[in-house]
Amino acid sequence: KxxxxxxxxxxxxxxxxxxxxxxxxxxxxxxxxxxxxxxxxxxxxxxxxxxxxxxxxxxxxxxxxxxxxxxxxxxxxxxxxxxxxxxxxxxxxxxxxxxxxxxxxxxxxxxxxxxxxxxxxxxxxxxxxxxxxxxxxxxxxxxxxxxxxxxxxxxxxxxxxxxxxxxxxxxxxxxxxxxxxxxxxxxxxxxxxxxxxxxxxxxxxxxxxxxxxxxxxxxxxxxxxxxxxxxxxxxxxxxxxxxxxxxxIGGLPSQAKSEMWKDVSPKFPSGIVQETVYKGKDEKGFVGMAWNTNYEWSSENNIKTNMLIKILDIMLRENVREKESGTYGIQARLDYDKYPKEEISVTIIFGCDPKNQDKLSKVVIKQMQELQKKGPSEENLKKIKEQLIRERETDLKKNNWWIRKLDNMYYYNDLTGSLNEYNNIINKVTAKDIQELANKYFVMNNYVKVYLKPEKK
Missing domain, CATH: 3.30.830.10 (Metalloenzyme, LuxS/M16 peptidase-like)
Known part of the structure; x- marks a missing residue:
């Protein structure tokens, strides 16, 4: 039924x-x-x-x-x-x-x-x-x-x-x-x-x-x-x-008022700050180092500063990872901005054996000081110039690169100058230019260093 x-x-x-x-x-x-x-x-x-x-x-x-x-x-x-x-x-x-x-x-x-x-x-x-x-x-x-x-x-x-x-x-x-x-x-x-x-x-x-x-x-x-x-x-x-x-888009609601961001950005600590985090039981460690200082924002300075950090990246990889065999990976990260104020920060983070944290941190500092004293090698400078020019040739044929480029050009109100100037700026950069930037932005009496170590037994 x-x-x-x-x-x-x-x-x-x-x-x-x-x-x-x-x-x-x-x-x-x-x-x-x-x-x-x-x-x-x-x-x-x-x-x-x-x-x-x-x-x-x-x-x-x-x-x-x-x-x-x-x-x-x-x-x-x-x-x-x-x-x-x-x-x-x-x-x-x-x-x-x-x-x-x-x-x-x-x-x-x-x-x-x-x-x-x-x-x-x-x-x-x-x-x-x-x-x-x-x-x-x-x-x-x-x-x-x-x-x-x-x-x-x-x-x-x-x-x-x-x-x-x-x-x-x-x-x-x-x-x-x-x-x-x-x-x-x-x-x-x-x-x-x-x-x-x-x-x-x-x-x-x-x-x-x-x-x-x-x-x-x-x-x-x-x-x-x-x-x-x-x-x-x-x-x-x-x-x-x-x-x-x-x-x-023409039909979106609008009002006569305009809005602007507020500067509520935090202030970087002064002096040299060192701390250790004890967490976990495995014998694995991490090192974090950060610098922050005033910056002069311009298209030309941005290009030169990018070259500085890429050269530092090569030196850290060659000396910390390969020569010292101290880590599987290390990278220097660069952040510069025009708003809310012109400033630059450099962050270096890598994993390593907790016993080697002091030694490898000193190697990092040594490479930065090497750039301050002598500037980059001609080999590294040439390598980065060729890399950036080659990358730009590829980027110019990508929609996603152009959308970011246009967005940034309007955001930073930087519509002047031709894109062809990029290669000219790069080719004119000297080892002395990079050395001067290293002395300006790697402030060795003002940085943060934090270690991760396993919990004490």
Missing amino acids: IIDKVKSLQLTAYEDKQTDAPLLAKIPEGSKVVNRKENKDLGTVEYTFENGAQVILKQTDFKNNEIQFSGYTLGGTSLAKTEDILNAMYASSIIEECGLGQFSKSDLKKKLAGKDIDITPYIQDLKQGFNGKVAPADLETMLQLLYMYFTDIRKDDEAFKAFMSKLKSQFMFISSNPQFAFFDKFTKIITQNDPRTILIPTEEQLQTVTLEKSIQFFKERFNNARDFKFFFVGNINENEALPLIQKY
Whole structure:
């Protein structure tokens, strides 16, 4: 009887109403173009719309099925209150987990099935914006998603709870890892326990994150297109793309006000600071060393400073890893910036036997002092020049390089000069130039050194 009843049931096909619904209930009207200008050196066209948004297009033939995309405006987490910093840090991730409009994250994934679209919002220290890429045929859909991030984000309590639960589990797991304890301590020393710089949040700190505060902060950062700059690089036809861009980006909400980041950056400690973290039982050690000082930001100085750090990298690899056989890997990381103030930091981190930490740290210092006293060898200088010129030749044919380049040029307000000057600057750099930079930026009476050692038995 049960089988007969099942056979007699009238089954109707499942209808996924949400997935069948359009992304946007109402298409925006857009706004007019108020200015158009070309930059022949960069091969770009720049549009300004009535709502204040700017769009920069660069058509390339590097890949037929790719358009790289980015956009930004100023502000970032610097505009958050200190007690709400985690809400600001996680806001964009939480919004992504919640979905958009009437679509949950899973529904949105179904809706976009078969389309080649990637668009991700971000909120950094001093700016917020988007990164992504899209196939030319799916450009309108991506622009609709962009429009929704400004006008129709979604609140999903269950998605938020799942995100926070996953986050807590991840931090519980990594906090027991000796390396993460080391990096956490290293960061706290460099920033002098800055309450806004949180690498591994505590359970108590995570309790400050709420869905309401994260949504509110996201809305505040993405409710005004007036100062936004958007970039498109790839197989994008200006005549075909402009009506779509005019509709969705030109139609974004805008206000008369402009926003600017705040300088809430931490101060690097003075003098020589040395500390040791005891964590774990294995005989494994780590060394972290960091320098920070004032910087003179310019395109030419940036190129020369990159050369300095790459030469130091070679010397560290040859002497610490190969000659001393002290580590499997060592790298010097360089960070320089113009905002919120012009400064440069050099960070060197490597793993080694705890017994060799003092010896290898001295080898690192010796290589830096060698550059200060004698400058680089002609062999290393030539090697780096050839490497950088070769890399640039390859980069000039990549959409993802161009999108970063244009984004940075506008962000740093550095549109002057031709890209051809790059090779000329590199070829003119002398060993003395590198030596002078080493003396300026490797400040040997002001740095941080942190060791990771196993727990004492």
